Amino acid sequence: MNDAEIRAVALATLLSIAPEVEADQLRHDRPLRSQVDLDSMDWLNFLLGLNKRLKVEIPEADYQKLVTLDDVVSYLKAKC
Secondary structure (H helix, E strand, O other): OOHHHHHHHHHHHHHHHOOOOOHHHOOOOOEHHHHHOOOHHHHHHHHHHHHHHHOOOOOHHHHHHOOEHHHHHHHHHHHO
């Protein structure tokens, strides 16, 4: 998968959890959780959704690496 495809999956997963989010307003280089006001359960559901859609295991130890949308895309690209 390329960056655009992974980004599209990540955004679709995010919107399934937080449908009020305006994806075109998100900054790719800023902390994602603060931009969309995700609590810890929503964040966990986002990561589990990525796991389900992309079949990529995201160990809890790696959660801290996934801060921005760019971080998520880069991490997933390396795993896909």
